[in-house]
Amino acid sequence: MLKKLALTLLMTTMVFSAGVAGPSQDKAQAAGAGAVQAKTAEQLYPIEVNGKYGFINGKGKVVIEAVYDGNGYSGEPGGTVYVEDHAAKKQYYFSSAGTKLFEYKLRDAGILYNDRALYTAKVQLAGGATATRYGYIDSQGKVAIQPIYVRAFNFSEGLARVNMGKASGYINTKGKLIVPYRYSFTSDFSEGMAAVTLAVGGKYGYIDTTGKLLITPRYDYATPFSGGAAVVYVNGKYGYIDKTGNYLIKPQFSMAQPFSEGLAFVERNGATFYINKKGAKVIQGFMAGGLFKGGLAPASPGQRYGYINTSGRFVVKPQLYWAADFKGELAEITLLVPDTREEIRGYMNRSGTIVWPPASELPGGVVKP
Structure with missing residues (x-):
């Protein structure tokens, strides 16, 4: 009997979410975010x-047996x-090699980034009341930064955005305040810069890791830098800026993904295509496209997904029900069981071989690229 398989992407609870809010969820999804990494370490x-x-x-190869009740990982x-072990009310941390590092109380701590993970604790306030506050543990499960923050987010490039009150600033991995509490909105750092706003509903600009304002707030929405460019939103359209704040491509798109390996997937006037940093169309004919990682990106000409190279040619034919960007050596894919609505989610390597689930567990008739 076919085992029903599924994958969990980035497992975070609302408590430990590090998502960047934009003017709307749709806008944030359209613009995208995150740095691109073509080559990775063990993962x-x-x-x-x-x-x-x-x-x-x-x-x-199975490194940690599928016998647990939940999981979390950074994808880095x-x-x-x-x-997670729900019966024991614990979660167990492992290295990327599968070596157990430490255990912690279930769902009281998040994923490790820069060797720091968010954790929560109940603290007593001056008036005697108790409140939940955020701190950080290290890669041995020891408290590295005391739980004093009203809000806190994961570390990125050695800094984490935190709130003592309503205003947000940044601390380093030792808990030292590097960027003062002065911002209404902050994003994670990417390529040495972070998007910020000074007031609620204000314009977006960018600071460096010292807090110096490098790009004056003037955008309706702004995303992290990727490949030396950032997606910004102005007057209902997306465009791209460089690290000086000058437009690489003026706002003209209804959807814009981050640049990855010199290309970005965009939509304009109902048509979708890849552009270069001069704004020229270089790859056309796809209804959907993703980020290039190591020379490959998921793309769909219509009903099915495959993987294309930077010339727009399919390296893996479009016969997958769904496909994600590569993370290191593997990409998450979805296949359909013939004559059913059941989905089988697994992983594919760069040669187009499905490495999970094992071939013996794939039912007859399932496409095996």
Whole structure:
């Protein structure tokens, strides 16, 4: 009997979410965010088998058996992961090689970034009342930064955005305040810069890791830098700026993804295509496209997905029900069981071989690229 398989992407609870809010969820999804990494260190990938969770490595080998009740991982090269044991009310942290690091109280701590993970604690306030505050533990599960923050987010490029009150600033991994509490909105750092607003509903600009304002707030919305460019939103359209704030491509798109390996997938006047940093169309004919990672990007000409190279040619034919960007050696894909609506989610390597689930568990008739 076919085992129902599924994958969990970035497992975060609302408490430990590091998402960047924009003018609307649709705008944030359209603009996208995040740095592109073509080559990665050792990495683990989450799997689900019959409702239990574990991890495989980039070769498809099971490193942590799928016997746990939940999981969490950063998706970053060399990143740690954790699994949840609900009966024991604990979560166990592992290195990317599968070595157990430490255990922690269930769902009281998040994913490790820059060797720091958010955790929560109940603290007593001056008036005697108690409140939840945020701090950080290290890669051994020890308290690295005391739980004093009203709001806090994951570390990125050695800095984390935190709130003592309503205003947001940035601390380093030792808990030292590097950028003072002066911003209404802050984003994670990417390529040495972060998007900020000074007032609620104000314009977006960019600071460096010292807090110096490099780009004066003048955008309706702004995203992290990727490939030396950032997507900005002005008067209902998306465009791209460089690190001086000058337009690489003036706002003209209804959807714009980050640049990855010199290309970005956009939509204008109902048509979707890839552009270069001069704004020229270089790849056309696709209804959907993703980020290039190591020379490959998921793309769909219509009903099915495959993977294209930077010339727009399919390296993996469009016969997948769904496909994600590569993370290191593998990309998450979805296949359909013939004559059913059941989905099988797994992983594919760069040669187009499905490394998970094992071939023996794929039913007859399923496309095996």
